[in-house]
Amino acid sequence: MAERLNGKASYARRTHGSERRGVFATPSYGYIQNLEQSRRDRAQNLASLREKYNSTTFIPELMSPEEMAVSPPQSVEQDEQEIIGLGNRELPAINHKNEIIDAVENNKVVISTGATGSGKSTQIPQYLYEAGYDVFVVPPRRIIVDGLHERIQEELNGQLGEHEARNLVGKRHGGDVSIHDKNKISIMTPNVLNLMFADGHIDREYKDKKVAFLIDEIHERNLYSELALGHAAMWVRENPNARLIAASATLDAKTLQYSLGRVTDAEYPEKAEVPVVNIEGRPFNVEIHEMPDMTPVQAFVENGRGDESSLIFTSGMKEIKSVITETIRALEAREKGSSAGYEFRMLHGELTKFQMKQVARPAERGKKLVTIATPAGMSGITLPKVTAVYTDGTINREILDVDGHPGLVREYLSQSEVIQEIGRAGRDVAGGVGYICAPMIIGRTERSIEQNRKLYPFKSLDERDPYAVPEIYNTDLSSNILDNAKTSYDFEELGLFTGHEVQPATIQNTKTRLRAIGALDRVNELTDIGQEMTRFPVAVELSRGLVESLRRERVSRQLAFMALTASAVDTGGLQEFRKGSGTEWKRLLTSSADDDFSAQLDLMLALREADQENVTPREQYLYAKAYDLNPRRVERARDVAGKILHRLGINISDINLDSPSYEEVGLLRDDFTAGMFMMTYREAGVHNKEHVYRDIRDANAVRFRTINDRSVAEPEPRQLIAGFPRYYTRDRQGEQQVKNVLDLVLRVRPEVVGRFALQTNLVDYVPIKGSARMDGGMVVEREQAMFGDIKVGSPEVVKSHDDIPETSQAELVRYSLQNPGDAQLALRSVAEELAEYRRIHTAEDLEQYRQLQAPADLTKHDIESILKNYAARTRNAQELDALLDRHMLEKGITIARYYDTAARVEMTRRSPEILTIGGVETKIFYDRGRPYVTRITAEQQAQATSPVYLDDGREVLHQIKKSGRGTRRVSFGSEGEVAD
Missing domain, CATH: 3.40.50.300 (P-loop containing nucleotide triphosphate hydrolases)
Incomplete structure (x- = not known):
């Protein structure tokens, strides 16, 4: 790390610009002179290198004097080992050449550090090629790929000749491909390498070869670089001839050593030895001053x-x-x-x-x-x-x-x-x-x-964190996890080798989203839809829309509309959105552009009309600026659209692409809904003079969003839209305010949203209140499938759901009570007999006859409670009765459980139903064991001048009317009114 506080920093510059990251690479005049050789010398050098490359192992120390003689002049310190072969002698890396080669030859993984300008990016690939490796050089961005390709090829031109250098060095990224079958040094962006691993290309072409992966600029903690590091590490672990070099200007070596230690020791990575080669030196120092x-x-x-x-x-x-x-x-x-x-x-x-x-x-x-x-x-x-x-x-x-x-x-x-x-x-x-x-x-x-x-x-510098938070922790990993699903290992395993592991919950949540749009199946394997989605270099929500168009066999014109729209939306929108930017782009929109997807299509179609065959990049730039479009996003959208159209097999020049019709815009929206339906929002009123929207699946939302100011969509009451949720911060009066918005809005139809939710089983079935009824001995109800607050389809009669709504349970109990089965009748018989005994005998009397361990009396209310309990298990009345039968068996519910036969006979004998009073047989009633009669004639009353008793000594009372309202019971022979 450089020193600070007005001191010297150990930065060393390279005099020739060999590690320039830009379009231009300008070596110094002295360096060009040193590279001048005769054609014979170059041929000898090339022949020597070819001979060495074909050998199994290249050891620089064993070069012959003749081979050494063709090397360019060397200028090293006296105690330095003599340097030979390829490489730029003006860079600090040359002093570590043999150390680098030796480390790579003897270790599967090597870490290389060095200040910017030390030559690690341009020289190590040449050293590894010289040592017999096929080399993959992987810097994080396209512009670095271009610069390294130009620089390495230029250096090799002077040593091997232009033709051979051009064959040896190739490059590949999303904007340019310059490759050759004879390439030995391949420079590419990380995502290109990731896709080569995912597609099995590396395994097919290099499994038995001596190959080295140089993952550069690791200090940037770039997402794709870390994934490339993980893919390469896992592949190197399984292939004995493969090597991995992680290179960086500033590096958290301890963290990286732990992750890469798994290549050689999966069980104890912290004990694995991962050598670090530090390339020291930068010709010019840089002073650092702090100006608080x-x-x-x-x-x-x-x-x-x-x-x-x-x-x-x-x-x-x-x-x-x-x-x-x-x-x-x-x-x-x-x-x-x-x-x-x-x-x-x-x-x-x-x-x-x-x-x-x-x-x-x-x-x-x-x-x-x-x-x-x-x-x-x-x-x-x-x-x-x-x-x-x-x-x-x-x-x-x-x-x-x-x-x-x-x-x-x-x-x-x-x-x-x-x-x-x-x-x-x-x-x-x-x-x-x-x-x-x-x-x-x-x-x-x-x-x-x-x-x-x-x-x-x-x-100050000291107060800052040593390193930035890795990009992998602040990136939507959907596309990466989808691409990784094509490999034989899971993303969680890959994460162990990236240098920064991702939380398993984050990965699982992302897989849940991919399952929701049909890209992964229940066991997280790639579906046919997911496989098709990986063909298109856009966000998964957009690639799912493209696949939907294909599966619905849309015509080429419609597919072209989809490709153009997806490419523009994927850039974040083509127009300039910064405060103060003009709105000339609105002049390019048609009247049907009432959401951002249709607006982006209009802009892409307008750009296509302006793109004539001889239009220069400068003219394209000026056209974009004239209409307040973002030139870089326009450029990216053109590139991506070209790739999508190529993969769709569409030659856009063969298609009439005038403005889409209303029906075509409708199809476009419906197809994109396939990937966007999980981000559907509904207008929920006005707050602070702005229309706010809530997620349709969150009825009790506490976080509302507004449509982004840059959207062409106009808010409407109860409006249904899909959009990318984002937030932004703004500094106001010493506070940082957060605003949650919906970006790139798509108008959606509720029936289409519901259809895609239904396809991946994301709907909830909600019983319709009061719809339960009996049908052939089964309780059924009508349910409404719901995705959030959207009704999906028409209500349906449901018989098979395991979870039976309470209203349906109540209906089954009501039906069973009205139509009792054999088991319920048996239970009722026991309950009724017990109730009868409680009616004709006092509690004290019953205790004399009750079994010693008899349970509490079964009642009709108990039977209803038992029915309610079992009604949650079945919809069938017959099955419900069978459950009652099993309940009786398991609990041993019979009348004998309460009273034995002798007791029942005795209790019945003691409580006759008919008794002769005054010479007339009279019906006897009982109230908790107290007998009474209600109607007797005047003759009976005249003859019954004294109290009447049952055989067991209980007095039989006479119930008479009170003067006024109600009744009272009196003994026979007492004064009172004669009952009617």
Whole structure:
């Protein structure tokens, strides 16, 4: 790590630009002279290398004197081992050549570190080729691939000849393919290598070969680089002739050693030895100064006005424009007219290839160059003659929220990132200086600037985290997990080798989403739909829509509309959306463009009309700017659309692509709904003067979203839309506010959303209240399939669901009570007999006859409770009665359980139903064991002048009317009214 606080940093520049990351690669004049050889010398060198390459092992120390004689002149220290063969002798890496080759030959995994400019990226591939390996060089971005391809090929031109060098070195990325069957050094982006592993290409072509994978710039913690590292590590583990080299300028070697240790020791990776080769050296040092009280603008005006080329880093595009404005204002305040002596350029991740070439060109004669960049410019391109770098130490980084939705958040750069930015200085000239400054603050007024400054105080290098949070933790992994499903191993296993493991819950949640859109089956294997989706280089939601069009056999014109739309939406939308951007793009829209998908299609069709055969990149750029389109996103959309159309087998020039009809737009929306239906939202009212939307599956939503300001979709009450959920932050009055939005809105139809939810069993079946009824001895009800608050199809009669609604259970109990089966009748018989005994005898009497361990009396209420309990298990009345029968058997419910036969006979004898009173047989009633009669004649009453008793001594009372209302019971022979 570089020293700081106004000291010297151990940065060494390369004099020839061999590791330039840009379009241009310009070696020094002295280096060109050293590479000049005769045709005979080159032929001898080439013949020597071929002979060595065909041998099983290449050992530089065993080269013959003749072979050594054809090597370019060497200049090394006296105690250094003599260096031979390929390689640039002006770079520090040459001093470690034999160490590198030896480490790779004797270890399956090697870590290489070295300062920017040490030559690790350009030289190690040549060393490994010389040692007999097929070499895959994998930097993180296309522009680096282009630069390395040009640089390595140029160096080999002088040593092997142009024809042989061109055959040996190839490159491949999404924007360019330049490969040859004889390629021995293949330079590619990480995702290309990942797909080659997923498709089995590496296994088929290189399984038995001596092959090395150089995964470069690992310090950036780029998602695809880490996945490429994981794929390569797993493959190297299984193939004895394969080697893996992880290279980086700044590196968390301990973490990486642990992950890569699994290649040789899966059980105890922490004990595995993973050698680290540190390439020291950078010819020119860089001073680092910390300026806590100055912004980059202030520091530049104070210290850098004399530099021919300066580089200022800030967090984002909005800040870039502010830096330019503030710098011009500050220069003019110091000396009127002085800003005319500077040429200001912007460098960020949204530049087109045409713009990148303009960034690298020299400044106008007599002007000093000031380039203002986002951290995307910290690697990938080298600007010549930069002597001063100013950074505000911040970045707008994409961070996933707790729900996994992305958003841009301004954060502090890590130590390694700041060092990378400052390392842009002094790469090809002496005298590099780096300034770490206070963050740039934007505000409408001085007061708001001061308030927001509290959010971002100055942070010294020591106060920063050593490394940035790995990108893999803040990226939607859907596409990666889908592609990985084509391999023989699971993504969880891959994660063990990436350097940064992903939480299993995150992976499982992503697989759940992929199952929901039909890409994976229940055991997370790739489905036919998922297999087709992997053909298209867009987000899974969009590739699912493309597959739906194919499966529905849409005509070529419709498929072309889908391809153009998907490519534009995948870029995030073609128009400029930054505050203050114009809206000329709206003139390109048709009247039917009432959502963002149809609007993007209109823009793509308008661009196609403007793309004539002889249109230059500059003209394409100017056309995009004239209509307030983002040139870089337009460029990407064109590239992606071309790939999709090619994979669909469609030649767009053969199709009439005028504006789509209303019906064609409807089909497009329906097909894209296949991948978007899980992100369906409904308008839920107005809050703070904005229409808000809630997820249809969250009836009690606490988080609402608004349609993004850049959308063409107009809010409507109860409107149903699908869109990509995002959030963004904004600084207001010293606070960071978060706004949740829906981006790239698609109008959807509820019946189509429901159809796709039904296909993957995502609907819930909700009973319709009051619909339960009996049908042939079965209880049935009508249910409504629901996806969130959307009704799916018509209500259906349901007989087979395991979960029986309570209303249906109640209906089955009601029916069974009205239509009792044999078991229920038997239970009722026991309950009724027990009730009769309680009626004709007192509780004291019953205790005399009751069995010693008899349970509590069974009642009709108990029977109903038992029915309710078993009604949750069956819909069939006959089965319900069978369950009662088994219940009686298991519980032993019979009348004998309560009273034996002798007791029952005795209790019945003691409580006669008829008794002779006054010479007339009279019916006897009982009330909890107390006998009474209700109607007797006057003659009976006249004869019964004394109390009447049963045989067991209980008195029989006479129930008579009270004077007024009610009744009372009296003894015979007592005074009272005669009962009617």
